[in-house]
Amino acid sequence: MNKTRGLLFVVSAPSGAGKTSLCRAITDSLEGLTHSISYATRKPRPGETDGRDYYFVSPERFQEMIKAGDFAEWAEVHSNLYGTSRRVLDDMIAKGIDVILDIDTQGAKQIKSKYDTAVFIFIMPPSLDILEERLRNRKSDHEDEIRKRMRRAREEIRDYALYDYIVVNRDFDRALAELRSIVMAERCRTRLADTQWIEKLI
Numbered sequence: 001m002n003k004t005r006g007l008l009f010v011v012s013a014p015s016g017a018g019k020t021s022l023c024r025a026i027t028d029s030l031e032g033l034t035h036s037i038s039y040a041t042r043k044p045r046p047g048e049t050d051g052r053d054y055y056f057v058s059p060e061r062f063q064e065m066i067k068a069g070d071f072a073e074w075a076e077v078h079s080n081l082y083g084t085s086r087r088v089l090d091d092m093i094a095k096g097i098d099v100i101l102d103i104d105t106q107g108a109k110q111i112k113s114k115y116d117t118a119v120f121i122f123i124m125p126p127s128l129d130i131l132e133e134r135l136r137n138r139k140s141d142h143e144d145e146i147r148k149r150m151r152r153a154r155e156e157i158r159d160y161a162l163y164d165y166i167v168v169n170r171d172f173d174r175a176l177a178e179l180r181s182i183v184m185a186e187r188c189r190t191r192l193a194d195t196q197w198i199e200k201l202i
């Protein structure tokens, strides 16, 4: 394979669908695939680390970054601001590293208008009841936060048709296998192949 530029994968899902764990597991299990670390204005949850889960910044700093054009995309989600660094993303792609963006549907729409070869994957919970149960089991969010996230989940699901692939996370291992298959298939696209080598054979 003669791939010079990295592929861009955009993964969205309602919060609680298991997207973060799936994105972490896939980058751990596939070489050459990196998860882009977003900037966020929300407070870290217990166990989260600055620079690993997010770059946690103040709302003021985030606004400065918007003004400076630092973001490839950004959006307000659950009253917090989240964004992807344009420079980091473009550098990784230029280096030939495949990148996975774990972002909401508003951000995905912005990426779609700017990166025409990006691959869009939507992770669905098996049902809204199961999604709510998972959010409650997480125990890190309050009741009104859970209600807000459930309302937002329905809004996000409405955008499913923008995505190239849908993975239903009923069973984690199966969803991970499907996600891996998508990445592996996209890496085998004819447009990415070393056609000079093939042409020499014929």
Ligand code: 5GP
Binding pocket: 012, 013, 014, 015, 038, 039, 042, 073, 074, 075, 077, 082, 083, 084, 102, 103, 104, 105, 106, 107, 108
């Ligand atoms: P959480 O606060 O639960 O970590 O994330 C809330 C939502 O924000 C998730 O849907 C997540 O995908 C989304 N998100 C995280 N980083 C970004 C980002 O850089 N841009 C956008 N648009 N959404 C993001």
